[in-house]
Amino acid sequence: MIFTILLAGVTAYVILYYRWVRKYPPGPLPLPLIGNLYHLSAETVHEYVDKIGPDYGHCLTLFLPRPVVFFTDFDTVKEALVAKGDHFIGRSHLPPEIYLHENLMNKQRTANTIQSPQTGVVMSDGDVWKEQRRVSLKIMREHGMGQNIMEAQVNRAIDEMLAHIDNINAENTAIDMTLPLQLCFGNVITETLFGYHFKHTDLEVFEFALDAVIQFIQSMRDNIWVLLVQAWPWTKHLPLVGRKGYSEPIASISKFRHFVQEEIRKIDASFFRSQDPTNFAQSYLLEMEKNPQLNMQHLHAIVVDFWIGGVETSSTTLSWALIAFMEYPEIQEKMRSELLSVVGRERQIEMADKSSLPYFNAALTELQRWANILPFTQFHRCEKNISTKDSIIGGKLVPKDTLTMPQIYSVMRSERIFPNPGEFKPERFLEADGRTASKKHLKHFMAFGLGKRQCLGESLVRMELFLVIGNLLLNYRFEKIGPVDCTPVFGSVIFPKKHKCRVVPI
Numbered sequence: 001m002i003f004t005i006l007l008a009g010v011t012a013y014v015i016l017y018y019r020w021v022r023k024y025p026p027g028p029l030p031l032p033l034i035g036n037l038y039h040l041s042a043e044t045v046h047e048y049v050d051k052i053g054p055d056y057g058h059c060l061t062l063f064l065p066r067p068v069v070f071f072t073d074f075d076t077v078k079e080a081l082v083a084k085g086d087h088f089i090g091r092s093h094l095p096p097e098i099y100l101h102e103n104l105m106n107k108q109r110t111a112n113t114i115q116s117p118q119t120g121v122v123m124s125d126g127d128v129w130k131e132q133r134r135v136s137l138k139i140m141r142e143h144g145m146g147q148n149i150m151e152a153q154v155n156r157a158i159d160e161m162l163a164h165i166d167n168i169n170a171e172n173t174a175i176d177m178t179l180p181l182q183l184c185f186g187n188v189i190t191e192t193l194f195g196y197h198f199k200h201t202d203l204e205v206f207e208f209a210l211d212a213v214i215q216f217i218q219s220m221r222d223n224i225w226v227l228l229v230q231a232w233p234w235t236k237h238l239p240l241v242g243r244k245g246y247s248e249p250i251a252s253i254s255k256f257r258h259f260v261q262e263e264i265r266k267i268d269a270s271f272f273r274s275q276d277p278t279n280f281a282q283s284y285l286l287e288m289e290k291n292p293q294l295n296m297q298h299l300h301a302i303v304v305d306f307w308i309g310g311v312e313t314s315s316t317t318l319s320w321a322l323i324a325f326m327e328y329p330e331i332q333e334k335m336r337s338e339l340l341s342v343v344g345r346e347r348q349i350e351m352a353d354k355s356s357l358p359y360f361n362a363a364l365t366e367l368q369r370w371a372n373i374l375p376f377t378q379f380h381r382c383e384k385n386i387s388t389k390d391s392i393i394g395g396k397l398v399p400k401d402t403l404t405m406p407q408i409y410s411v412m413r414s415e416r417i418f419p420n421p422g423e424f425k426p427e428r429f430l431e432a433d434g435r436t437a438s439k440k441h442l443k444h445f446m447a448f449g450l451g452k453r454q455c456l457g458e459s460l461v462r463m464e465l466f467l468v469i470g471n472l473l474l475n476y477r478f479e480k481i482g483p484v485d486c487t488p489v490f491g492s493v494i495f496p497k498k499h500k501c502r503v504v505p506i
């Protein structure tokens with residue numbers, strides 16, 4: 001009798017499960033409870049989805065175990081993020097994204113619900129996101145984002161980096177460039193946010209903050225336990241799942257959050273409101289006095305968003321640049337010779353040189369395509385408050401409130417648009433005349449996402465990459481000391497393997 005009831009229960013569950021599965025765009029067969037997790041043992045999610053995308057018309061569902069719809073070519077990504085951008089503007093409000101901000105965590109703990117309050121820019125949506133993004137952009141522009149003031153700030157960070165490199169390069173042996181690069185990008189964003197920068201001779205606080213962020217990013221690598229907590233929040237109370245999928249990632253990011261809170265506390269205590277603000281935190285504190293939609297929790301969250309967005313992504317791109325320079329020395333030489341012909345040896349490179357450096361510009365774009373450091377955008381939730389109907393992408397119905405993942409990785413590795421995509425080849429982004437930028441290829445460049453949630457720091461990053469790489473090539477030649485391994489290491493950011501290089505002053 002008990003066995004019959006059990007069998008009937010299981011059968012009903014399986015029937016209902018597959019009926020529910022049929023609501024979503026088709027993908028590989030999921031199994032009850034574990035969904036498609038069994039497909040992911042040997043490959044990373046982005047590689048697996050890239051491989052199977054064409055079989056499902058570039059719009060498919062994986063059950064991880066929660067259903068996630070992936071868009072894997074330019075047309076489906078553009079349809080979701082631009083043509084129907086308002087439908088897909090929501091965020092997930094789920095682990096691991098909510099681990100980033102304290103406020104999101106608090107609400108989740110007390111109310112035991114997957115719906116969290118909104119803080120900051122990256123993880124919020126609706127009216128909160130609109131206002132925090134608007135105010136943040138306004139303040140960043142007031143502090144010179146994309147203009148000369150910011151150029152001077154980036155140049156100060158570059159001077160510190162060059163001094164740092166000369167310091168560790170004194171013995172002319174092979175060096176690891178990771179820390180000087182992280183410090184350079186860390187200094188640009190720290191000066192923007194807090195108004196000071198770290199000296200390479202006193203790195204204790206910087207390394208503490210950076211280690212916490214890196215530990216968090218690394219704890220996400222191949223972390224199946226986080227997916228379980230994402231699908232069933234109660235599993236965070238189980239011993240192994242709770243440790244790997246919940247408490248360990250939170251412990252590392254909390255250290256970083258405390259650093260941010262302490263810096264803002266000091267600025268708040270010392271800033272006279274009658275003064276002109278000289279950094280982002282001061283400007284936001286002033287805005288808070290007249291705008292009731294702003295508060296301290298948002299400020300903490302935005303600073304976390306910007307610091308994490310600003311340091312690891314940019315310095316990882318630069319680590320890939322060094323791999324490219326070592327693996328393709330002829331391209332490094334060609335970039336340098338164009339720089340020398342335009343800038344010469346007597347002065348520093350400036351943003352005003354940009355239009356005279358077509359090959360160098362093409363190489364920077366190709367670098368971001370080739371390194372492809374963010375395989376996905378953040379989650380985009382098919383927003384039920386905005387879209388009253390389900391959405392159709394690539395002719396397939398995506399039910400409202402579904403999580404979606406536009407896959408940047410596949411768009412920028414499309415064999416059709418970028419033949420032999422694993423090769424580093426700046427000419428892809430130039431027309432046959434070798435000077436004019438190729439509009440067709442630039443259209444498919446998507447490193448910063450697309451549409452309304454496109455990267456807020458894009459113009460800052462473009463300036464940083466231009467000035468930092470320009471200065472490095474004008475000052476040094478980067479040589480390999482052994483074989484270069486271009487195999488990527490996947491986390492939530494795609495890192496290169498660690499390599500030392502010989503840095504020869506020129």
Ligand code: HEM
Binds near residue numbers: 133309311373379460
């Ligand atoms: C190489 C460096 C960078 C790359 C490749 C990059 C790329 C991206 C991508 C792909 C997104 C997701 C877009 C989406 O979800 O649709 C994003 C969002 C964002 N990025 Fe960046 N980013 C970089 C650096 C920065 C920097 C330096 C900052 C801060 C100053 C920043 C701030 C942000 C913010 C605030 C968002 C969230 C935008 C929103 O949700 O409205 N990023 N970025």
